[in-house]
Each structure stands twice: as C-alpha cells, then as structure tokens.
Amino acid sequence: MKSIIELKNLHKVYATGTHALKGIDLEVKEGEFCILLGLSGSGKSTLLRCLNRLIEPTSGEIHIDGEDVIAAKGQKLRFIRRKIAMIFQQFNLIKNLSSLTNVLTGKLGYSTLIHSLTFPQHKNDVKIALENLRRVGLKEFANKKTRNLSGGQQQRVAIARALMQDPKIILADEPVASLDPATADSVMRYLGELNKKDNMTVICSLHFLSLARKYGTRVVALKDGKIVFDGTPEEIDEKKFKEIYGEDAEEVEIR
C-alpha cells in the first residue's frame, strides 16, 4: 500500500521557546487508522495542526498525497487542505448557525466567494449536505442551531462537515475527550466506518487505550515531542504504557 503522509525531521519551536516537536519522522499508509497517544503537552495537537499548516512548522518536510505541504501557498495550500478534514475536541462549530449551514461550510474549499454566499440556492450542495447529515443520523436536526445540540450530536455534525470536504485524510484532535464514554464510542464508530467503508486515512489522538485497541490499526506514541513507540495496538503492554505515560500511570478501563 502506498504511503499518503510522509514526515521527515519535523520540528516546531513556538515563539515562547517551547520545543514542541523534536524531529518527527513518520510515514502513514493509505487506509490506516493511526492513533496518537501521549500526555497532554507531548506534541499531539501540534503534530496534527502542522499537517494542514494550521500551525507553521519550524523545519522539516511534509508530503501529503505526493504534494509538498510546506512549499504550498495560497490556492495550492487551500487545495491541499480540502483533502484533509479535521475534527476537534471542542467540535468548533459555529454555534448560532444551523447544522445544515455548518455542514455546508465543509464545501468552502471548493467554492468561490460568491458561490459560498449563496449556498442555500445551490440545490446540489444542499442535497449532499443533507445526505451527510443523514449518514450521521441527524437529518431531522438540519435546521436546528448547533448550540442546542448535545456534545455527541455536535461532534457528529462536525463529522458531516468533514465528509462534505470529500477528504482522503481525517485528522481528529481528541475527538471524544469532551464526551461521555457511551457517546465517545458512537463517535469513534463513525470514524471507524469512514476508515473501513470509505477508505479514508484517519489520524486520531486519544487518551483511552481501550478505544485505541478497538479502532486503531496502528499506534504512534509521543513523549516530549519525540516518537517513543510505533506499532500495533496489541503491542502496548503494561511496560510500554508506563514508558509513554510515566511510571505513576494506571490504565483506566472505560466500559
């Protein structure tokens, strides 16, 4: 299988002096469900945001689907970004707009300014958006403002927005950290489905090993901005777990 993401010696130093990524080398194959583990502050969020340049890397190389992400500018960068959907811990929906409008914003990378201002008039876009909402089981919530939805429903709207981009890759930054365990599992199930049925490559940071074992095909663990483990979920035993999370860590069993 060909690799879709290639990182070489990636560094990120923040203006505050924090050295968040210290030379990351990583290759992700097409169709993988790659789980990122690591303590808060280990560099997971920074790594995910460097991939679509929400954060500018300090040095190193990023190739996604054969394109040089670091060299990309303007239009080119927008076209790379629209192939990479992103899902966030805080859902990051526009709370006083309807679910449907939120889902339609997933199409912005494909639209001109005029087109995007008249979204409701473009029947085809609306049809696809409704179809995506149906897929996450929220069709009847299309006209509801997202601020009135529960956490799990909001994250599903965010997944529908991601689908709207017709992405090859989904980056998920702790997508279930603000959800209760049952809802968390249902959200992960949608991500799993996209990975298996639609063959989307998923990179997802998590804190629960149980979910990592259930959905991940690969686990990459970060510690202090370096990769300290790279293997299958089954390979993580007590010892490895303590290496990643420190000596005092106990695995919390969810479910």
Place this chain on the structure above:
Amino acid sequence: MKKENKIKSIIQAILTDLLFWIYIFGCISFLINHWFEKTIPSNFVVIFGIAVGLITFILGLSVGRKVFFPTIRTDKKWHKSFWGWSVFFILLITFVVGWNLVEVDLYKLFTKFRNAGGILSGIFDPNLNILTLCLTALAETIYLALLATVFAIPLAFSLSFFAARNLMPRTFIGNTVYIIVRTIATIFRSIEAIVWAIIFSVWVGIGPFAGMLALMIHSVASLTKLYSEQIENIDPGPVEAIKATGASTLQTWLFAVVPQIISPYLAFTIYRWDINVRMATIVGFVGGGGIGLLLLQQQQLLRWQNVGVIIWLIAIVVWTMDMVSAKVREKLQEM
C-alpha cells in the same frame, strides 16, 4: 530583586517624590499668591520641592519608597507614618486649590436663584406656537444622527477586521496594517465630536451636514474600536475549523468570524445611535445645525418660553431613545 529592577525602582521612587513635593510647593505658592497677593518665584518652588523630596527619600520616609518598594514592611497605621500624612496633605491642598480655581461660591448659589427665574418659568410655560419650527429642527437632529450612524457602520465594520489582533497575521504587513488602523482610530476618537463639528462647519458651512460629518467620523473611530475588541473576544475554534476546510481568508472571516459578532455589533450600533442623538444636540451648538443651533439662537435672544419648548422636546427624545435602545439591546442579548 534583580539589580536592574532595583535601580529602576529607585529612579521611579525618586522621581515620584520630586514630583510629589514640587506639586505641593506649587500649590502652596498658588495659595499664597491668591490670598496674600505675594508672588513666589517658580525656581524657589522647584528647588524647595527637589530638596524636600530628596530629603524624605533619603530618610526613607517618602511616598515613593512606599509605592515602589512594597516589600519593605511597615506595620504602622497610615496616620502614624510620615508618608500617610503627606498623602493626606496633598489631597487636602488639592481640594483647597480646586475650590479656589473653580471659584466655588455657595453664597451665590443660594441667594441668586431669582436670576434663573426666566428660564424656569419658560420651561413651565412653553411657547407652543413655535412647535412646528422646533419639530423640523428636531427631525434634522434625529436624522443627522441616524445618517451618521448608518454611514459609519460599513466603514467601521470593514476597518474592525484590520484592527483585530487575532485576525492580523504577525508578519510585517499584518503588524503594520494593524498598528496604522488602530492608531488612526485612537487619534480620531480622542478628538471630540464637538471639535470635528467646528472643523466641518468651516469646511462645508454651518448646518446639519457639518454635524453629520462630525458625528460620523467620531462614530467610525469608536465603533472600529468596539467592533474589533468584539472580534478579539471570539472563540478561535471555529476560525481554525473553517481554515482547515480550505476556505480563503475572506471566507474564513465571513463564516467563522461574522456569525459570532453579529449580535454584539447590532447592540453596539444601536447604542451608538442613541449616543449620536444626544451628541447631535451639543454638536448643533457649534454649527452642526438641528435643534442645538435653534436652542443657541433662542437662548441668545432670551426667548425663554421658546427655550422651554426645545428643552422639553430634547428631553422626550433622549428619554425615548434611551428606553428603546435598552429594550432592543436586551432582546439582542437573548439571541
């Protein structure tokens, strides 16, 4: 404490003490001049101030030490310490000097009430024959305030994005645009609308148009500041999410920023209109037209009954605007 910090604190403390005592001696010399008509040369004031300031600093009694070296423990209550008494003294002398400068005269206040009789009787016996004239002028005032607000909205709306720290990239161009827009807005805002009215009444002639321009400039400057602060307070999450979809900068602003600020923007704008109606009256006094100009004319002609009508009208309009804008803003909050 670091060495540089210590030196900095010492300099700040000494400067504070010098200014403190120069001010006190300045006040004393003013009072001597005022009461005994004896002039004290200003270099005396400065020399005495510097001398006493330095002495108190060296003796460790001074206010500067108290302010800039808070770590020095003083268990004494303020009335048992030298700095406490000097602060008490400076407040007292400021009050006395103020009383004399403002020419406070309680005798006049309580005995010359009769002088204002004309205007008071005018208020309670308004000349309703000029009501039509007044209403025309009042309409001028309300509409000039409205137009000033309406013209200010698109300008301030567009400018506010460039005056928001979180939207301007931290590149050379980004910083330059941000600083220029901010600085111009601050300068224009610090010039009062009444000054703008004077400028424009010379420029385009006395009348409501001058008043409208004056209020517009001032509104653009203040709304830009208020709007941009609102943008700086938005949730950055949606901005990140919209950017990640591959949206252009303009699309990101329209879809992630605008929906978050629209209702506070409306609230600020209505509040601004309310302020503009009130200011339009004042601006009229200096050549901005409308009811303010009419009030000035009638007052100079000593037509107190006409002045009475105008005062009633202004009060009713301001009161109504106040009520309406408060109600609308309340509703917007709930949205």
